[in-house]
Amino acid sequence: xxxxxxxxxxxxxxxxxxxxxxxxxxxxxxxxxxPWGITPHEARAxxxxxxxxxxxxxxxxxxxxxxxxxxxxxxxxxxxxGFVAREPDPSDRRATRVALTPEGRRVLDELDAARRADSxxxxxxxxxxxxxxxxxxxxxxxDDRRAPGG
Amino acid sequence: xxxxxxxxxxxxxxxxxxxxxxxxxxxxxxxxxxPWGITPHEARAxxxxxxxxxxxxxxxxxxxxxxxxxxxxxxxxxxxxGFVAREPDPSDRRATRVALTPEGRRVLDELDAARRADSxxxxxxxxxxxxxxxxxxxxxxxDDRRAPGG
DNA sequence: TATTGTTATACTCTATAACTATA
DNA sequence: TATAGTTATAGAGTATAACAATA
Numbered sequence: 001x002x003x004x005x006x007x008x009x010x011x012x013x014x015x016x017x018x019x020x021x022x023x024x025x026x027x028x029x030x031x032x033x034x035p036w037g038i039t040p041h042e043a044r045a046x047x048x049x050x051x052x053x054x055x056x057x058x059x060x061x062x063x064x065x066x067x068x069x070x071x072x073x074x075x076x077x078x079x080x081x082g083f084v085a086r087e088p089d090p091s092d093r094r095a096t097r098v099a100l101t102p103e104g105r106r107v108l109d110e111l112d113a114a115r116r117a118d119s120x121x122x123x124x125x126x127x128x129x130x131x132x133x134x135x136x137x138x139x140x141x142x143d144d145r146r147a148p149g150g
Numbered sequence: 151x152x153x154x155x156x157x158x159x160x161x162x163x164x165x166x167x168x169x170x171x172x173x174x175x176x177x178x179x180x181x182x183x184x185p186w187g188i189t190p191h192e193a194r195a196x197x198x199x200x201x202x203x204x205x206x207x208x209x210x211x212x213x214x215x216x217x218x219x220x221x222x223x224x225x226x227x228x229x230x231x232g233f234v235a236r237e238p239d240p241s242d243r244r245a246t247r248v249a250l251t252p253e254g255r256r257v258l259d260e261l262d263a264a265r266r267a268d269s270x271x272x273x274x275x276x277x278x279x280x281x282x283x284x285x286x287x288x289x290x291x292x293d294d295r296r297a298p299g300g
Numbered sequence: 301t302a303t304t305g306t307t308a309t310a311c312t313c314t315a316t317a318a319c320t321a322t323a
Numbered sequence: 324t325a326t327a328g329t330t331a332t333a334g335a336g337t338a339t340a341a342c343a344a345t346a
Contacts, residue, residue, distance in 0.1 A: 014281060015175045015269040016194075017288035022172030023215065024292070025165045030312095041313060044166075058327060065173070067315055072329060074313090094322045094327045119165040125294055130287050131164060137280045138167035141174070144275055180335095191336060207305065217338055222306060224336090244304045244345045 025122060032118050036107060038081070043111050045074040046100075049084050050108045054099040056089060083107055175272060182268050186257060188231070193261050195224045196250075199234050200258045204249040206239060233257055 029040045038046070048063045049055060061071045075098055078084040083104035089095035100108065123131055179190045188196070198213045199205060211221045225248055228234040233254035239245035250258065273281055 012285075012289065013265065013269045014273050014285055014288070015179070015265070017285060017292060018168060018175060019172045021288050021291050022169045025168060029165070039312065056327080066313080068328060069316080069330090070314055089327095092323075092327080094320095096328065115163065115165070119163045123164050123291070125290065126287060130283065133280065133283050134287055135162075135164055135167060137276060137284055138164070138171050139162065140275065141171050141273070142167060189335065208303090211305095216336085218305060219307090219339080220337055239304095242304080242346075246305065 025119075028122060029115065029118055032114050033111070036111065038107075038111070042074055042077055043115070045071075046078055046083055046104065046108050046111065049075075049078070049098050050100050050105065054087065054097040056095050056097055058095070060098065078104070175269075178272060179265065179268055182264050183261070186261065188257075188261070192224055192227055193265070195221075196228055196233055196254065196258050196261065199225075199228070199248050200250050200255065204237065204247040206245050206247055208245070210248065228254070 026040055029043075033040060033043055036043075045060065045064060048060055052059060052063065057071050057075060058068065060075070061068050064071065064074075066074075075084060075086070079086060079098075082101055084098045085101055086096050086098055089097045123134075126134070176190055179193075183190060183193055186193075195210065195214060198210055202209060202213065207221050207225060208218065210225070211218050214221065214224075216224075225234060225236070229236060229248075232251055234248045235251055236246050236248055239247045273284075276284070
């Protein structure tokens with residue numbers, strides 16, 4: 001019997017490959033995150049908050065590209081863990097800002113290091129040149145989606 | 151207001167980029183699939199069945215890299231739509247095989263064409279060379295995960 | 301005893317719609 | 324009227340554990 005490679009199609013498409021690699025990364029990162037009791041989604045939200053604090057929830061939604069409703073949930077989870085705190089926006093009483101707590105900052109730093117190590121391990125088999133190409137090409141795709149035709 | 155690019159980190163990592171691109175692809179593919187009333191996950195399972203039929207459910211699980219429990223669900227969904235059919239495996243009465251129905255074959259062909267067009271559109275901005283590199287590098291990562299160290 | 305697939309259950313990630321409080 | 328965020332609800336995609344039938 002052949003070694004059952006993942007093979008949804010005889011000639012795999014770029015899109016499939018990207019999604020397959022993403023699944024592998026997500027699985028791996030979820031395991032890495034277990035000691036912190038945090039999910040990849042939550043870790044990503046924590047990172048967004050950390051790099052933009054203090055930030056309105058709507059801005060977090062934009063950076064995460066998720067619905068406002070989903071931001072409520074993930075910020076609830078982070079706040080329950082004591083990693084972030086909501087505070088009223090002084091300039092608009094409808095708005096809410098989030099900022100890291102000291103604990104959140106500490107955890108974010110640990111998480112960044114763990115993620116970095118994880119990523120380096122995952123992509124260890126690639127040459128520097130391949131990695132650079134990958135970063136350039138993927139970065140361009142992300143930007144294209146953000147500003148299509150611009 | 152600034153153009154709010156997605157920016158979970160000041161120096162985005164390869165892993166993040168891959169996952170971000172995968173999210174964009176998934177969103178787009180989900181929209182493309184709407185006329186067929188099928189999800190990306192189901193379409194992928196249909197494709198696996200189509201390229202390996204008749205196949206045991208366990209083999210489908212391996213190709214899809216999901217738990218046996220999850221195969222039951224997705225095959226249930228495809229069977230309810232009349233795209234696949236379960237049949238007993240003559241050589242092992244514990245096992246179940248799945249195969250496409252004629253309708254499933256027809257839909258799979260349409261889906262393959264739609265996916266192809268979608269993918270080509272999504273990656274249209276890249277040079278042939280960048281696409282080739284992407285395919286090579288990602289394909290290698292997929293294989294590495296399958297046979298780590300081998 | 302080990303394997304195939306199912307039932308039961310639950311978690312993660314995401315969305316739409318209706319609502320509240322402000323602006 | 325429009326915006327910021329919430330409550331309510333739902334669906335997609337995945338997992339573990341216990342089990343039944345068979346090997």
